[in-house]
Amino acid sequence: MSSSQGGWRDLRLVLRPFLATQPRALLWGGVLAAATVLAGMALLGLSGWFITATALAGLHAATAFTFDVFMPSAGIRLLALGRTASRYGERLVTHDASFGVLAALRVRLFRGWARPGAAHQLAMRPSRLLFRLTSDIDALESLYLRLLVPAAAALGAALLAGVVLGFMHIGVGLVLLLWLVAVGWGLVLFIARRAQRPAVRRAHGIEALRARTVDLVAGQTDLVMAGRADAQREALMNADARLAKADLALNRLETSAGAAYGVAGTLTLVGVLLAVGVLVGEGAIGAPAAALGLLVALTATEPFAALRRGALDAGRTWLAVRRLAPRLAPDEARPGVAVVEPGAAWAVSLAHLSAAHFGSGIPALNDVSLAIAPGERVALVGASGAGKSTLLAVIAGEIAPLAGSVSAEPACLLTQRTELFQDSLRDNLRLADPAADDSRLWSALQSAGLAGDVRAFPAGLDTALGEGGLGLSGGQSRRLALARLLLRPVPLWLLDEPTEALDAAIAHDVLQRLAKEAGPRTLLIATHLRREAALADRLVCMRQGRIVAELRRGSPAFEAALNALRPD
Numbered sequence: 001m002s003s004s005q006g007g008w009r010d011l012r013l014v015l016r017p018f019l020a021t022q023p024r025a026l027l028w029g030g031v032l033a034a035a036t037v038l039a040g041m042a043l044l045g046l047s048g049w050f051i052t053a054t055a056l057a058g059l060h061a062a063t064a065f066t067f068d069v070f071m072p073s074a075g076i077r078l079l080a081l082g083r084t085a086s087r088y089g090e091r092l093v094t095h096d097a098s099f100g101v102l103a104a105l106r107v108r109l110f111r112g113w114a115r116p117g118a119a120h121q122l123a124m125r126p127s128r129l130l131f132r133l134t135s136d137i138d139a140l141e142s143l144y145l146r147l148l149v150p151a152a153a154a155l156g157a158a159l160l161a162g163v164v165l166g167f168m169h170i171g172v173g174l175v176l177l178l179w180l181v182a183v184g185w186g187l188v189l190f191i192a193r194r195a196q197r198p199a200v201r202r203a204h205g206i207e208a209l210r211a212r213t214v215d216l217v218a219g220q221t222d223l224v225m226a227g228r229a230d231a232q233r234e235a236l237m238n239a240d241a242r243l244a245k246a247d248l249a250l251n252r253l254e255t256s257a258g259a260a261y262g263v264a265g266t267l268t269l270v271g272v273l274l275a276v277g278v279l280v281g282e283g284a285i286g287a288p289a290a291a292l293g294l295l296v297a298l299t300a301t302e303p304f305a306a307l308r309r310g311a312l313d314a315g316r317t318w319l320a321v322r323r324l325a326p327r328l329a330p331d332e333a334r335p336g337v338a339v340v341e342p343g344a345a346w347a348v349s350l351a352h353l354s355a356a357h358f359g360s361g362i363p364a365l366n367d368v369s370l371a372i373a374p375g376e377r378v379a380l381v382g383a384s385g386a387g388k389s390t391l392l393a394v395i396a397g398e399i400a401p402l403a404g405s406v407s408a409e410p411a412c413l414l415t416q417r418t419e420l421f422q423d424s425l426r427d428n429l430r431l432a433d434p435a436a437d438d439s440r441l442w443s444a445l446q447s448a449g450l451a452g453d454v455r456a457f458p459a460g461l462d463t464a465l466g467e468g469g470l471g472l473s474g475g476q477s478r479r480l481a482l483a484r485l486l487l488r489p490v491p492l493w494l495l496d497e498p499t500e501a502l503d504a505a506i507a508h509d510v511l512q513r514l515a516k517e518a519g520p521r522t523l524l525i526a527t528h529l530r531r532e533a534a535l536a537d538r539l540v541c542m543r544q545g546r547i548v549a550e551l552r553r554g555s556p557a558f559e560a561a562l563n564a565l566r567p568d
Ligand SMILES: Nc1ncnc2c1ncn2[C@@H]1O[C@H](COP(=O)(O)OP(=O)(O)OP(=O)(O)O)[C@@H](O)[C@H]1O
Pocket: 357, 358, 360, 364, 382, 383, 384, 385, 386, 387, 388, 389, 390, 391, 526
């Protein structure tokens, strides 16, 4: 696919949620912007006509008394008031609509970045990508407010000018319309093309400056110890110089663009002046109509000049579109995993599965085949690095398989770490089910054995957690993770060392609750611990990314393997 085709597809991906969120408000914004411009043009045209007509009427006593001054002046007042009202409405509607759309896009993007592949990239370069996330979204504002709305207004202005002049002479009206559209939009396209490179360089320059400044401040001690402080300072200065260069190029272009629009406006005015002069000379129109035509043509060029800012920003906006579109594209929930419907013979079925971690050429799983019946409890055991966590990650859809097939029931993965977000305890729980009410949360906390602790917190469910908030002990964190798991109505639980690092008493309590709450669910547990593996009906032994043995409860080998695991 060519890059321009890709570009249009990206633009469609970004515009779709843009237009779907508040289509009416966005359309109204464009209509009001056009109405403001048209009212301004009509105001100036009518005023020009009125002044000229009044002056001419005053030349003769007969016309001086019969000339109606009230209707045109009432029209002028109406247009002046109308323009103010529509400008106010336009600002209100366009800004409200674009902020609403951007807010909705942010949510979609955060979801997009939470997908397995993207989340991995985000984890590798968090500051850079988070900066992009905010600055790219802001750049999209320009797409609607500085490009689409002024482009609609400019087209309206060209049409009105063409129609007004067309009433005087159809050819003049048509030529003016074509000229305005061709030159006005042509200049926009030309400026946008010329500005693309410096605008993109500027965006990269800001990013580099930020990253280098953060590195210099955060890593001062290390840089000084390694004798690299001066080099880092130099890199910072270079980034600053590159940014200044891009700024200078954009400023120059802005000045040239202003001059180009000035020349185009003057040429328009001269052309229309000559045309209406000829028409007046031929007696086709009077002087007041000529004044009206001239002023309408004069004002019709202004909205095109307003497009200049958008054209200068277009490169940056385009970059934002290209970066954000992949995160907005609809994606499979679990890449490479076929969903098993309820009632199927197997809850999990793996056939000749191979998989590697993102960015690693070495497969962590090799030719793994495994079938787990619904409701079965299976423990994955094996030395550290055998591939247990990787297997759970593939079934959870975190890692796409390299080869082989995977089908599994809808699953929830309990990872080794419990993430606490900087939010209330309530919202930390609601990550698992955004619609859950307090009674459901309390019931999950109760089952997870955390309700008593939460009741003891002065703010209860409103307690702030995470950075700057309350931390939780290891046992409390695991119970919170368990409560989250209970809030997810899925038939398959993937548990990665669920009670590692907990002391024996707490671990046994958590495991007991887990086993009870799991009910008829299918469980797949990766573990080194005897207490966790003891929940299982079958042990699947792994070594170097392969399954080397499967032992069923009741067999001596099962008991032997269980006893070989680490005790409490
Ligand atoms: N993020 C990663 N990137 C690249 N390779 C990885 C990554 N995580 C694990 N691996 C590699 O994949 C292989 C399997 O690791 P995995 O974490 O699945 O083993 P495990 O059996 O769960 O070990 P443990 O019991 O220590 O959790 C190992 O060789 C490991 O080095």
